[in-house]
Amino acid sequence: MRSFSILLLRDIRVAFREGEAIGTAIGFYLIVVALVPIAVGPDPKLLSKIAPGILWVALLLSALLSLKRIFKTDFEDGTLEIIATSSLPLELTTAAKSLAHWLTTSLPLVLFTPLAGTIYDLDTITCLVLILTMLVGTLAISFLGSIAAALTLQTRQGGVLVAIIVLPLYLPTLIYGTVTVSITSMPPGDPWPSFLLLCSLSLASLAIGPWASAAALRHQLQ
Amino acid sequence: MKKQNLMQKIANPKFFMALTDKLLPVITFLAIGIVAIGMYLAFFVAPVDYQQGHTVKIMFLHVPSAWLGMMGYALMAISSLSYLVFHHPLADVSARSCAIVGAVFTLLALITGALWGKPMWGTYWVWDARLTSVLILFFLYLGIIALRSSIDDEALASKQAAIMAIIGVAILPFIKISVEGLNIPWLGLNLPSWNTLHQPPSVLRSGGPTIHSSILVPLLINALGFTLMFFALHLKAMRNEILRRKIKSLKLAEIARIRSYESTIANF
Numbered sequence: 476m477r478s479f480s481i482l483l484l485r486d487i488r489v490a491f492r493e494g495e496a497i498g499t500a501i502g503f504y505l506i507v508v509a510l511v512p513i514a515v516g517p518d519p520k521l522l523s524k525i526a527p528g529i530l531w532v533a534l535l536l537s538a539l540l541s542l543k544r545i546f547k548t549d550f551e552d553g554t555l556e557i558i559a560t561s562s563l564p565l566e567l568t569t570a571a572k573s574l575a576h577w578l579t580t581s582l583p584l585v586l587f588t589p590l591a592g593t594i595y596d597l598d599t600i601t602c603l604v605l606i607l608t609m610l611v612g613t614l615a616i617s618f619l620g621s622i623a624a625a626l627t628l629q630t631r632q633g634g635v636l637v638a639i640i641v642l643p644l645y646l647p648t649l650i651y652g653t654v655t656v657s658i659t660s661m662p663p664g665d666p667w668p669s670f671l672l673l674c675s676l677s678l679a680s681l682a683i684g685p686w687a688s689a690a691a692l693r694h695q696l697q
Numbered sequence: 698m699k700k701q702n703l704m705q706k707i708a709n710p711k712f713f714m715a716l717t718d719k720l721l722p723v724i725t726f727l728a729i730g731i732v733a734i735g736m737y738l739a740f741f742v743a744p745v746d747y748q749q750g751h752t753v754k755i756m757f758l759h760v761p762s763a764w765l766g767m768m769g770y771a772l773m774a775i776s777s778l779s780y781l782v783f784h785h786p787l788a789d790v791s792a793r794s795c796a797i798v799g800a801v802f803t804l805l806a807l808i809t810g811a812l813w814g815k816p817m818w819g820t821y822w823v824w825d826a827r828l829t830s831v832l833i834l835f836f837l838y839l840g841i842i843a844l845r846s847s848i849d850d851e852a853l854a855s856k857q858a859a860i861m862a863i864i865g866v867a868i869l870p871f872i873k874i875s876v877e878g879l880n881i882p883w884l885g886l887n888l889p890s891w892n893t894l895h896q897p898p899s900v901l902r903s904g905g906p907t908i909h910s911s912i913l914v915p916l917l918i919n920a921l922g923f924t925l926m927f928f929a930l931h932l933k934a935m936r937n938e939i940l941r942r943k944i945k946s947l948k949l950a951e952i953a954r955i956r957s958y959e960s961t962i963a964n965f
Contacts, residue, residue: 626844630844632847640843643833643865644864646872687860
């Protein structure tokens with residue numbers, strides 16, 4: 476367990492010292508969020524109606540940008556091979572790296588959501604529910620994303636392939652995340668079932684993600 | 698030597714080539730014949746729908762394509778799993794061929810669906826639940842094909858594509874349920890669909906089909922014909938892939954032979 480936390484802390488430290496991944500993700504998120512009202516027009520009613528969907532899509536795309544970094548840099552300079560030879564099982568290594576991605580990319584994005592919510596004139600309850608669904612849903616984004624990052628480690632072209640592979644996997648999370656928010660903002664209707672399904676998806680990806688990405692990594696590390 | 702069972706015999710590429718050499722023309726001929734009969738029944742015998750008119754004929758192509766798109770994914774997943782477990786190259790060849798043929802049938806289902814949607818719903822595309830889940834299935838196929846073709850190391854590409862196919866199977870139920878909803882009365886479970894306009898499944902459902910036999914019979918004949926066509930294409934693609942690999946290994950052996958010849962000359 477000690478080597479798990481050491482690896483986790485090291486990844487977080489590297490991410491914050493480089494600062495590039497976090498900065499790119501947050502910058503992209505805020506740019507998308509700011510561009511949409513300019514494109515569709517400033518009508519507050521329309522904006523607050525489409526806001527949950529826009530914010531969720533912006534979050535997905537920004538998190539996508541940094542997925543490749545989960546394993547890529549460590550793989551290229553050989554660090555990943557050294558980590559793989561340590562006593563830590565590969566499954567826990569991938570879990571630590573996915574968790575580090577969640578803490579350093581997804582969580583900061585969620586923290587910027589209240590700011591984005593005020594741009595879109597969201598009321599407090601809707602904004603809180605949106606943040607809650609994002610907090611839960613981003614776990615699935617980081618852990619399923621690590622699978623795509625491991626699968627595309629040695630591919631010729633980069634970003635687009637990750638997107639094609641990972642977007643079908645994100646679809647259920649996106650649906651339940653946005654459905655939960657839209658049911659809360661438009662009563663009557665019970666948002667609990669879709670929120671619980673969102674939680675179950677995140678738990679399932681916690682269970683699938685580390686094993687699948689370890690399986691994808693294993694025969695690339697000799 | 699241990700006696701081989703039938704599966705092990707077929708898994709031998711040499712035996713497989715010899716077997717499919719005989720089998721493929723028969724399957725192809727049967728597929729063309731049955732599709733011809735099915736299409737004749739569909740166009741000249743089956744009644745014209747009183748609401749939909751002649752556009753109902755699209756169904757005879759649309760429904761089998763959608764079925765085969767899904768069956769192709771199942772076959773690809775089984776092949777991928779057996780490749781990861783038994784490491785047999787033929788399973789990988791099968792998975793690779795399935796991806797391409799299955800993707801084509803899924804695309805066919807999407808295109809015929811769009812052409813059918815225009816006269817029926819007034820638009821080529823609606824964000825209907827079942828259309829969306831077929832579209833996502835198509836994206837899964839595309840992801841697997843793209844992943845395989847963008848990794849240079851072929852052995853690695855096969856393994857990564859197989860892992861992706863199996864992850865797809867793990868995630869497909871979630872996609873289907875989240876998009877199409879789920880209703881299990883005896884569990885008290887009723888999840889609403891994301892958005893629906895499409896008619897519910899009317900052939901494969903508990904309590905018997907809801908289609909009249911005059912349409913159902915041509916539909917099933919067409920489905921059988923297209924399934925045979927799927928397997929004919931699949932076997933042909935597998936044969937091509939085996940030949941491609943054989944040519945590649947022959948080329949490599951030739952290069953190695955020339956290199957060793959050159960090095961012996963250089964040593965003189």
